[in-house]
Amino acid sequence: MTIKQMTAAEVSKKLNNKTDLFILDVRNESDFNDWKIEGKNFKFLNIPYFDLLDGVEEILDQIPAKKEILVVCAKEGSSVMVAEMLSEAGLDVFYLKGGMKAWSEHLEPVKIGELTNGGEIYQFVRLGKGCLSYMVISNGEAAIIDSTRMIDAYLDFADGIGVKITHVLDTHLHADHISGGRRIAERTNAAYWLPPKDAAEVTFEYQPLESGKGITVGHTAIDIQSLYSPGHTIGSTSFVVDQKYLLSGDILFIDSIGRPDLAGLAEDWVGDLRETLYIRYRELSDDLIVLPSHFMIIDELNEDGSVAKKLGALFADNHGLNIVDETEFRELVTGNLPPQPNAYQEIRETNMGKIEPDDEKQREMEIGPNRCAVR
């Protein structure tokens, strides 16, 4: 029977459309348990490819004949091998082009909404890793916030709609993914903005994101002044765009809050995190739409594939915003933290410009889920 390729973009569409898909993941068990493709109507079977070298007969009864079947592995090779065996056994199957490596790097642009005077804001959803980045567009200009290292996705998108990238911003020095901010700025001659408190050790030129400075993209002002919001890192800065959207970086997520330990200072920064979430953010309008830098679980996605929710709704529902007792809050964010992201120290050093790993190494450093949140 037939073997066809399925791209990461096609899997994204199925995920967002809540299509049925049966995924046979042939990576080893620990990799599968650590990190996999997730979707509301996706079903899974994990059998390592090396257990199938003698044939697939023993697993045929575990594979539904009527559903679309996608074989997934780390890079592609093993999934092709297993797909061939399944095809010989009489099934129509797909394999994931480029494997989990491609899944980790795919960005899906989703329009979030309109801005005053004809602007727009887009969210780039990195489904495979839970990273979210943004493009704010107004009057032929664009700003990019918290970009991933797959910079062509943004450059091509901006080209496609005919806008010039004038500003690139990072809400903080990231520890879970490699920022493409500096390279986008180099390619487009845009200004690259970073919070100076996170940039103490960086080896390159940047524009300091400080109180009192506003950034204008076309007709849209991004107000930076009022939102110094430390806690995930000491410099973490949030942006309010067009008085409508709150870009919260890694401080506040839809169903969780930021962790303060990735730069090694959990005990010191937990107080800042609490102050940001329980005092600074409380002064903001409930109607702001929170746009975070990550999502943790697929349930955080809205119907249209976006990750966004009103601040007022988060104050009501987000567990991390509803811990009255300060000691209990401290215990949550310092006491029982999830494992740290893969290679997070090297990722920080890369984002500081201290080391410059090649593409293959960067890819490997980012493998796995993001782990910026506590819940």
Add this chain to the structure above:
Amino acid sequence: MHSDKVLDAKGLACPMPIVKTRKAMNDLQTGQVLEIHVTDKGAKADLAAWSRSGGHELVEMAEENDILKFWIRKGC
């Protein structure tokens, strides 16, 4: 580290390192040690998991430059 046979799987991409290792292992007796050289980083977790699932023992692993070396003792 002593080995009874050396398998050069350098430059091969997944799934070939495991396919070759499995084949080479068939020629060994229980208790003998196969030494494997690979460059595919994915082999690190996969060879460990394969050894466990096949009842073999991953005795040692080393990394020299970009070459990963494994010593696996054949189980029954």
